[in-house]
Structures are given as C-alpha cells and as structure tokens.
Amino acid sequence: MTTSAPDIEEAGAVLAAESARFASFGWMRGTSGNLSVVVSRDPLRLAVTASGHDKGELTPSDVVLVDAEGAAVAGGRPSAEAALHARVAALTGAGAVVHVHTVASVAMGRRSPGGIVLRDLEMLKGVGQPAHDVEVTLPVIVNSQDMGVLGDRLEAARDPRMPAVVVAGHGLYVWGDTPRQARHHTEVVEWLLELELTER
Ligand SMILES: CSCCC(=O)C(=O)COP(=O)(O)O
Numbered sequence: 001m002t003t004s005a006p007d008i009e010e011a012g013a014v015l016a017a018e019s020a021r022f023a024s025f026g027w028m029r030g031t032s033g034n035l036s037v038v039v040s041r042d043p044l045r046l047a048v049t050a051s052g053h054d055k056g057e058l059t060p061s062d063v064v065l066v067d068a069e070g071a072a073v074a075g076g077r078p079s080a081e082a083a084l085h086a087r088v089a090a091l092t093g094a095g096a097v098v099h100v101h102t103v104a105s106v107a108m109g110r111r112s113p114g115g116i117v118l119r120d121l122e123m124l125k126g127v128g129q130p131a132h133d134v135e136v137t138l139p140v141i142v143n144s145q146d147m148g149v150l151g152d153r154l155e156a157a158r159d160p161r162m163p164a165v166v167v168a169g170h171g172l173y174v175w176g177d178t179p180r181q182a183r184h185h186t187e188v189v190e191w192l193l194e195l196e197l198t199e200r
C-alpha cells in the first residue's frame, strides 16, 4: 500500500486483506465491523466494506464506493456505518478508518464512560505520542443508530492526539493515514484497552 490514494480495485484488495486479518483476531465476529479507505479527497470518496458480510470472507468486489454522506456512488449496499467513516475521514484527514467490535473496548466503555485515561505506557508511542510518560484520554461516546448524531458526538469528544474513539456498548473506531497505519493504531489501542481491563 502506497501513501497515494488507491483506485477502487486496489482498495477492494486491501480491504479484503485487512478484514481477513482483523477477523482472524476475533475482532469482527459474526458480520460485525467495517473498514474504509479514501480513494479521492476532492470530492471525498471512500471505498467501504459492503454491509452484512462476514468480514473474514470478504472478497475484493465486496466493497462499495460512497460519498461524503456515506451514500453509495457505485456498488451494492454499503456498511450501515459508512457515513461515520466518511465523517471521520473528512474531520481528521485520515486515509483509512477501522471499526471493530472488540470485547475490551465495550467492557472498558462500560467501566469508564467518561473516557479511558492512559499514562506511562511505552505503547502510547504507537499512537503517535512523543514519549511514554504522557497522559492521554481515549474518548468514549454514547452509541446511536443515527450516524449523523454519532458523528457529532465523535467530533465533540475526539482528542486530536488520539486517533481512536470508543463507542459505548458497540465497539471501537480507529483511523490512520493508510490502511496499514490504521491497523497498527487499532492493534495498539486494543492492546492498551486489554491492559486496562486486566489491571482494574
Ligand atoms: C452484528 S453487527 C451489527 C452492525 C454493526 O455494528 C457493524 O459493525 C456491521 O455493520 P455493517 O453494515 O458494516 O455490516
């Protein structure tokens, strides 16, 4: 994966490979979770995983091109959360967005509904912190079935230093410049959540 935006075919192959990887971690059980990659910035266009698929069995053609509102431009039925992916990409400048349903994110969202405070962890460097001896809060937002409402909550709560938000009772949203970086961020944030869960 290069840093330039992929075309839709390349995006399909990347999202299928990334989905298989996340599913193998057990973070996309059933048909849960969804992924996207920006294929054009102006106008904003994303390739997003199709809705309702087993993400461990996704093929490169199981992606849908959507606009800034998450509406399909080409392809089948996009993820029900496509509008939130587009909102994250527009808001943060991210080139790729990951949404997974991990047990740790839901459990920690319950324990710390006001946000999960992380400090003194070398692993924080994996989400762009300059040193391990910093304190950063992973925001937790209330879930909604309305992606516009969820997007407003994410925009209000997000910390520009932390490329992730927990959605209470639902899962985790993480982003990065590329699908590879978004995956690395997801692995790091999930590691941090599992640690917090273990320690409390
Ligand atoms: C059991 S998954 C419920 C829907 C959801 O939260 C999700 O992440 C998957 O939705 P999609 O439309 O992208 O398949």
Ligand SMILES: [Zn+2]
Binding pocket: 032, 033, 034, 081, 099, 101, 170, 171
């Ligand atoms: Zn979900």
